[in-house]
Amino acid sequence: MDNGSPGPTPGFLVWRLANKWRVAVDRAVAPLGLTHAQYSLVASLYGLRRTGERPSQRQLADHTGLEALYVSKLARALESAGMIERTRDPRDPRAVQLQLTEQGYAVTGRAIDAVQELLQRLMEPLGGLDVPRARTFTSELTTLLDAPLATPVSDDENAQGAPS
Template identity: 75%
Template structure:
């Protein structure tokens, strides 16, 4: 464990790791004209399209964990760069569907390759991406992400105890 991590709480370590990852991905995809947030959007959209889906902005927001308003802002910028198309959903005129353009698919494939290499580097101390420790780490992360958090629960319980 590095000197700066000794005695650190799991929350602090998760935050530090997420910041380290965000900065590394930002730097890695910048030559492709993307930010980390844009990469998250186009890579997720790429995967969904490969599954035959043409998601709405809302569905993509739910998938990525990004706020719907932020997804809308990112989608507009990516549309302006010629990487994706935004069209009205014929079944729901309020919804906007997203799809990668040909150029968007090309840039996304290259970005995925770059980020995959970065992920291999990050997970090397755990035996690499395909190693058993990395698979266990991935399961642990998924478990933590699936755990609902309500920041008001403790506060609400304390408030009820006081009344």
């Protein structure tokens, strides 16, 4: 942080906010037997159920931004807890589809309510969740999330990989 910058970098602040949010969600959903990572899966399944989708583990990994192997591990734990069902996709026997059980649907509904209340509190300093400033903030976060973060290749690396 000492490269002439008068304060913390945006990257540091994003990291701090992400950690603050993760810890707060962990605490909010712990009484329901969930972790933040598990919540991200079941809440996504909850929303997708409303549209009639039954995603594969790979689709859910892409949707949540979590690694596929981690989603598989979380899904097995959630299945053991009676929250989700994992079944083979009839169209692709290698793919595993996920679906909330009735118990999972009920618990997830309560977890979503708890996290929505937490989100309201998080956004209070910006004026609340439904104000222009919050919508702008959300739009800017979306822009950052949509931007690729591929490591740039230096001219030296380009020259080394170029055919002679």
